[in-house]
Amino acid sequence: MCPGKLWSSAKKETIFSQGDPAANVLYIPTGGVRLSIVNESGKEAVVAVLGLGDLFGEGCLAGQPLRIGTATAITATTTLVIEKKEMIRVLHAEQTFPDRFINFMLARNIRIEEDLVDQLFNSSEQRLARTLPLLAR
Numbered sequence: 053m054c055p056g057k058l059w060s061s062a063k064k065e066t067i068f069s070q071g072d073p074a075a076n077v078l079y080i081p082t083g084g085v086r087l088s089i090v091n092e093s094g095k096e097a098v099v100a101v102l103g104l105g106d107l108f109g110e111g112c113l114a115g116q117p118l119r120i121g122t123a124t125a126i127t128a129t130t131t132l133v134i135e136k137k138e139m140i141r142v143l144h145a146e147q148t149f150p151d152r153f154i155n156f157m158l159a160r161n162i163r164i165e166e167d168l169v170d171q172l173f174n175s176s177e178q179r180l181a182r183t184l185p186l187l188a189r
Contacts, residue, residue, distance in 0.1 A: 056134040061125035072119045074112035077139045080104060083129025089121040100164065101126065107156060112136045113143075 087100040143150050
């Protein structure tokens with residue numbers, strides 16, 4: 053992929069917090085990460101559970117100045133921290149990486165849309181039945 057720093061996080065350790073500067077993209081070579089958002093009244097919503105091979109923090113590439121959520125390790129996790137400038141360079145310089153990145157982002161967007169539909173229209177039992185296999189991966 054591209055050069056970056058490896059960062060190790062213990063289970064339940066915060067990788068970044070809501071409101072932190074959005075200056076890099078992170079890749080997960082080992083472990084898992086929960087992305088959550090807390091609203092003004094303190095209610096927390098988990099927006100994604102990510103694992104091996106997933107990217108997160110890509111909002112910085114679209115000009116997002118601050119993190120809109122918190123990333124927490126759900127197991128002992130290693131992340132590759134890729135600075136925004138380096139990620140943009142690789143997206144422009146590499147031939148196959150941009151296609152892989154776009155495919156990943158589209159697949160993740162579809163998964164988030166499915167999760168939203170699941171939340172809006174299915175019972176808690178149906179949601180649990182759908183979530184358990186995702187967590188098992």
